[in-house]
Amino acid sequence: KAGVTQTPRYLIKTRGQQVTLSCSPISGHRSVSWYQQTPGQGLQFLFEYFSETQRNKGNFPGRFSGRQFSNSRSEMNVSTLELGDSALYLCASSPYNRGPEQFFGPGTRLTVL
Amino acid sequence: AQRVTQPEKLLSVFKGAPVELKCNYSYSGSPELFWYVQYSRQRLQLLLRHISRESIKGFTADLNKGETSFHLKKPFAQEEDSAMYYCALSDGNAGNMLTFGGGTRLMVKP
Numbered sequence: 735k736a737g738v739t740q741t742p743r744y745l746i747k748t749r750g751q752q753v754t755l756s757c758s759p760i761s762g763h764r765s766v767s768w769y770q771q772t773p774g775q776g777l778q779f780l781f782e783y784f785s786e787t788q789r790n791k792g793n794f795p796g797r798f799s800g801r802q803f804s805n806s807r808s809e810m811n812v813s814t815l816e817l818g819d820s821a822l823y824l825c826a827s828s829p830y831n832r833g834p835e836q837f838f839g840p841g842t843r844l845t846v847l
Numbered sequence: 848a849q850r851v852t853q854p855e856k857l858l859s860v861f862k863g864a865p866v867e868l869k870c871n872y873s874y875s876g877s878p879e880l881f882w883y884v885q886y887s888r889q890r891l892q893l894l895l896r897h898i899s900r901e902s903i904k905g906f907t908a909d910l911n912k913g914e915t916s917f918h919l920k921k922p923f924a925q926e927e928d929s930a931m932y933y934c935a936l937s938d939g940n941a942g943n944m945l946t947f948g949g950g951t952r953l954m955v956k957p
Contacts, residue, residue, distance in 0.1 A: 737890075765943050777933065777947035789942040824891065828943045835881070836945060838891040 736760070738839035740825050746845045752813040755842045759806050759827030765789075766808040767836060768800060771822040780823075783808055812844075820846045849874040851936050853948035860924050861956050868919040868951045870908075870934030878936045880910055880917040881945070885931040894919075894932070904928070924955045 739758045747753050759766050767790075768780040779792040783802035800810040806827075812819055822843050826836035850873045860866055872878060882894040895903045897910040897917060908919045917934060934948040 767943055767945075769945075769947075776949045779944050779946065782942050782944055784942060790944045792944070826891075826943075835893055835896065836883075836943065837893075840890050 738825055738827050738837055740823075740839040740842050742842060743840065744843045744845075746847060747815050748847050749815055749817060751815050752811060753815060753844060754809055754811045755823055755825075755844070757808045757810075757825030757827075757839060759808070759825075760829075760837055763827035763829050763837070764806055765828040766802055766806060767826045767828070768808070768810050769824040769826065770794075771824055771841070772820075777824070780810065815846045817846050820844060849878065849936050849938060849946045851934050851946050851948035853932075853934055853951045855951050856949065857952045857954065859954045859956060862926055863923050866919075866921045866924045866928070866953065866955075868932050868934075868953065870917045870919065870948055872915050872917065872934075872936050874915075874936060874938060876938055876940070879939055880908070881935040881937070882906070882908055882917075882919050883933045883935055883947075885933070887930070891933070924953075926955045926957060929953055929955045 741756045765784045767782040769777050771777050781800050782790040786802045797813045802808045822841040824841045825839040852871045880897040884894045885891045906921045910917050931950050931952050933950045935945045
């Protein structure tokens, strides 16, 4: 099976702009989670979607949002970008019946100037 | 709220030496614990989970509920073990959300 794919792999934006990142889970996986990875804060959970519904949300401001489509693909959006949003954004998918084991994508590196 | 702590940011050992990467957690319920590994230029991947009680690549980890620890051990380190290791916790009641520790970089010197 193909692994989790994320597009784009790299992005450069300026403060105040918005950005949309995309994630395609492993075929058959219905759960998609998003994490932010920074040198200072490490890996932090953003949100999880399951069957097009947000099931969990981490402690991030409302500028961070996401959605999941009927084919399980997911997008996350960050509005009004700040310098501190520069990070590696990781997407992970999980099959429903395997519990919280996650399969991670390569990440999208977002740089905010 | 749950918390995972990995006290060492860097652990450097010689090839053939024993390795122990420490992980402590705080959670009031019955968590599920994991170790994830990220090799250079590769994606984050699951190494092992406590409920499977298996040894992967010679690594084992035992959940000690009394000490709230889940240390990762290997009796003889290999150079290919050099990587970033993350301990993670799932509370089992919040979907697939994982809480990660800060990570430990393991360097195995020849």
